[in-house]
Amino acid sequence: MIASGISLRSSCLVLAALAACSGEAGPGGVAGPGSGTAGAYTATAFTLSQGGPEEDLLAQGSAITLTLLTDGTNTGHMFVPGALTGGADFDEDLDGRWTQTGDVVRLQHSADTFLRDIDLVVSANKLTGQMSDPTFVLSIIFTKN
Numbered sequence: 001m002i003a004s005g006i007s008l009r010s011s012c013l014v015l016a017a018l019a020a021c022s023g024e025a026g027p028g029g030v031a032g033p034g035s036g037t038a039g040a041y042t043a044t045a046f047t048l049s050q051g052g053p054e055e056d057l058l059a060q061g062s063a064i065t066l067t068l069l070t071d072g073t074n075t076g077h078m079f080v081p082g083a084l085t086g087g088a089d090f091d092e093d094l095d096g097r098w099t100q101t102g103d104v105v106r107l108q109h110s111a112d113t114f115l116r117d118i119d120l121v122v123s124a125n126k127l128t129g130q131m132s133d134p135t136f137v138l139s140i141i142f143t144k145n
Contacts, residue, residue: 037100037122038070041142049137060084064115066094066127066142068105074098078113114138 043064047054062084066076076094096109105120105127118140120127125144130137 037105037127038068040067040145041065041127042145043140044143045139045141047139049139050135054139057084064094064140064142066107068098072097072099074107074109076109078111078115115140 043058043062043066046057046062046064048057049055057080060083061081062079064076064078066074068074074094074096078090078092078094080090082089092111092113094107094109094111094113094115096107098108099106100122103122105122107115107120109116114131115129118129118131120129120140120142127142128140130139132138
């Protein structure tokens, strides 16, 4: 076990998910000022499940903010403490671009995060996304401020 009380295996999964990259830029839809999606968001749920109880990564010190601007650019920040990554703190800006096709938002930023590789589904002032493989599920919910 590491300092936060989560297992070393959990630490490795969190680190792998944070650093995931697919090499794909995302869909080609354009977000516009009339979409209603633009605005400031804060992660209100960020969890890791490995076939057992979900681990609340926000309660363990993680924080993610995201602002989607009407010109298709975005700003934001992701922090995950070293106790969860199994090494140094993961502390990255999420500045880049965003696109929206239907109810799906995709992010494009230089920081190597799982957020570049997932669809964020828009619904009722929330953005919801998930990354998974056979060994874990990493879920995020952003709520519009």
